[in-house]
Amino acid sequence: MSGLSKLVSxxxxxxxxxxxxxxxxxxxxxxxxxxxxPTAGERIADSVAAMVGSWPFIIVQSIxxxxxxxxxxxxxxxxxxxxxxxLLNLVLSFQAAYAAxxxxxxxxxxxxxxxxxxxxxxxxxxxxxxxxxxxxxxxDLLRETEIAELLQVIKRFQEQMSAQGSAPQPxxx
Numbered sequence: 533m534s535g536l537s538k539l540v541s542x543x544x545x546x547x548x549x550x551x552x553x554x555x556x557x558x559x560x561x562x563x564x565x566x567x568x569x570p571t572a573g574e575r576i577a578d579s580v581a582a583m584v585g586s587w588p589f590i591i592v593q594s595i596x597x598x599x600x601x602x603x604x605x606x607x608x609x610x611x612x613x614x615x616x617x618x619l620l621n622l623v624l625s626f627q628a629a630y631a632a633x634x635x636x637x638x639x640x641x642x643x644x645x646x647x648x649x650x651x652x653x654x655x656x657x658x659x660x661x662x663x664x665x666x667x668x669x670x671x672d673l674l675r676e677t678e679i680a681e682l683l684q685v686i687k688r689f690q691e692q693m694s695a696q697g698s699a700p701q702p703x704x705x
């Protein structure tokens with residue numbers, strides 16, 4: 533047990549404290565129930581952002597814009613929005629102004645989730661680094677102990693050989 537106390541004393545007090553705090557924090561996170569369910573507003577923001585940022589939305593909107601312009605240019609129907617397409621610009625501006633806050637809310641929520649995951653990863657990495665340091669020190673202690681024991685065995689062997697009166701002579705072949 534003295535070897536373990538020697539090992540712990542070789543670690544800096546800050547490292548030991550940090551390792552214990554990280555172990556407790558990670559244990560509490562595992563025991564804590566999963567984060568609360570998203571609110572209705574968060575679910576709506578995520579849905580709108582997912583829809584607006586999808587290929588089907590872009591394709592459908594592109595088709596609608598092309599049809600709008602074609603009908604107003606060819607005069608197949610009555611011109612409700614002549615060439616500069618002022619009404620179309622108004623509709624697209626309204627769509628952009630209305631969708632932007634939803635997208636921003638969704639991005640903010642995702643950024644918070646990513647930030648929490650990054651903090652968790654950082655804690656795990658620090659804990660792993662300190663655990664590896666502790667393992668290295670334990671292995672070094674074991675190696676030092678084995679070397680010390682081997683030196684004692686060699687010393688005892690040499691004493692026994694000298695007590696017998698003759699040191700082992702290399703044999704001549």
